[in-house]
Amino acid sequence: MPDESQHQFDHARRAGFGPSDDIRRQRAQGALVREEVAPAPGAAPEPIWMALSYEAVRQVMGDHVRFSNQRRFRAQAIRGGSKHRPQEMSGHLMDYDQPEHTRLRKMLTPxxxxxxxxxxxxxxEAIAERCLDAMERKGRPADLVELYASPISGAVLCELLGVPRDDRxxxxxxxxxxxxxxxxxxxxAAAQAYTSNYLRALVKRQRKDPDEGFIGQLIRDHGDNFDDEELIGICGLMVLAGLDNVNGMISLGVLALLEHPDQLAVLLADPENTVDRVVDELLRFLSVAHAPTPRTAVEDVVVAGQLIKAGEEVVCSIPMANRDPVLAPDVDRFDVNREPLPHIAFGHGIHHCIGAALGRMELRTAYLALWRRFPDLRLAVxxxxxxxxxxxxxxGLERLPVAW
Known part of the structure; x- marks a missing residue:
């Protein structure tokens, strides 16, 4: 279950394919804006910083010495009388600081x-084809989210983890x-308990008889360096990060291309040679991940001319950073012909998404297979x-009715 102690504010609000007008107005106030935000629904407001420019976001995300990813979990542990990381956070790489982060990432990177x-x-590719077969059988109109984006992201994740088809x-x-x-x-809470218990059983089976998959390989190579809770946490993080992000990118990416027929024409004219550039521009343009784990200053630090005091939190807006004019003068335009921009859709610094290559492969495969099967795909509403x-x-999208 998402941590409800995280700050609730409008960094996640969008307008079409981009950030909301509200957050754009905040950006006009400066690269770093101080807000009074409730840490949870009904709680008293607390001060928090929002990093909204490309340079400010990169500085905060890239400074793992002066900004901590797990300070909020330490605070929870202190309130609960424990000096250790809460068990449910074990294995969550994005919430680790050095040197734990390096230890874990070195084992996962291969x-x-x-x-x-x-x-x-x-x-x-086989999963995508099965989904397209189901769309054809369903007939027009078909919901691309239900029949394509969601099942692709789910099936690939389950293949990686080794979840049997009957359980998926x-x-x-x-x-x-x-x-x-x-x-x-x-x-x-019941759903969270089910998921945790399922992953626990999956890890225990792999401990006894590791196969050639992701969990089995980790156990064979580093089994003595992980306890079960850390392995469960690693798998849980992959589920959390891999499903909604890929689902959102597939569905929103299709909508963006249908809404920009001139850009879609570039892809259709030479799919194999243009798809990587299309994927990269869509990652920047859509930036489906709202923000990484909030960073907490461990000492006083100046960002964008503002003093952030030790103990204060900073939330980094990835969509706003990827729409910063410092990247390009026409940064709000979707342009697959532009030279790839140094966006941070997969994060920045030591916490850059470890699954970036997997995500790009899934998107590349999904877009190519879809338009190969349905070159005349169009919106049904x-x-x-x-x-x-x-x-x-x-x-992402709740639904995307399409026809062909």
């Missing part, structure tokens, strides 16, 4: 090399329940009737 990700490419539907449904804010706290997600871990 499992996410481009060469090893290529092993999943034929599997991902319930496993993915229960994961999604954890994130749905309109569900009761009891329902979400007006674009302003496509419902966007308004309260989710990553930006």
């Amino acid at each position: 499992e996410f090399t481009v060469r090893r990700i290529q092993r999943l490419k034929p599997v991902t 539907r319930e496993f993915l449904v229960k994961h999604q329940w954890q994130l749905e804010q309109d569900r009761s706290r009891k329902e979400r 007006p674009a302003d009737q496509v419902p966007h997600k308004t309260n989710s871990i990553a930006y």
Whole structure:
């Protein structure tokens, strides 16, 4: 379940494909803006900084010495009478500081090399084709989120983790329940317990008989360096990071291309040679990840001319950073012909997304397969009737009705 002690504010609000007008107005006030924000619904407001420029975001995300990723968890542990990381945060790489971060990342990195990700490419292509077969059987109109974006992201993740096909539907449904804010706290807690228990059983099976998959390989190579809780946490983080982000990028990316037919024409004219550039520009343009783990200053530090005092939190807006004019004068324009910009859609610094190569491969495969099968794909409803997600871990679409 998402940590409800995290600050609730409008950094996640969007307008179409970009940041909301509200956050753009905040950016006009400066690169770093101080806000009074409730740490949880109904709680008293507390001060927090929002980094909104490309340079400010890169400085904060790139400085792992003066900014901590886990200070908030230490505070929770202190309040709970423990000096250790809460068990549910074990293995969550994005919440680790040095030297724990380096220890864990060194063991995980070999499992996410481009060469090893290529092993999943034929599997991902087969998954995409099965989803397209289902769309054809369903007939027009079809919901691209339900029949394509969501099942691709879910099936690839389950293949990576080794979740058996018979278990996948319930496993993915229960994961999604954890994130749905309109569900009761009891329902979400039960879904979280189911997911944790399922991953625990999966890890224990792999401990006894490791296979050639992700978990089995980690156990064979580094089994003595992980306890079960850390392995469970690693798998849980992969589920959390891999599903909504990929789902959102596939569905929003398709909508963006359909809404920009001149850019889609570039892809269709030479798919194999243009898809990587299209994927890169979509990653920047859409920036489906709202913000990384909030950073807490461990000492006084100046960012964008502002003094951030020790103990104060900073939230970094990835969408605003990727729309900063310092990157390009026409940065709000979706342009697949431009030279790739140094965006931070996958983060920056030591916490740069370890699964970036996997995510790019999934997107590349999904876009190519979709337009190979349906070159005349079109929206089945007006674009302003496509419902966007308004309260989710990553930006995306609720539904995307399409025809061909």
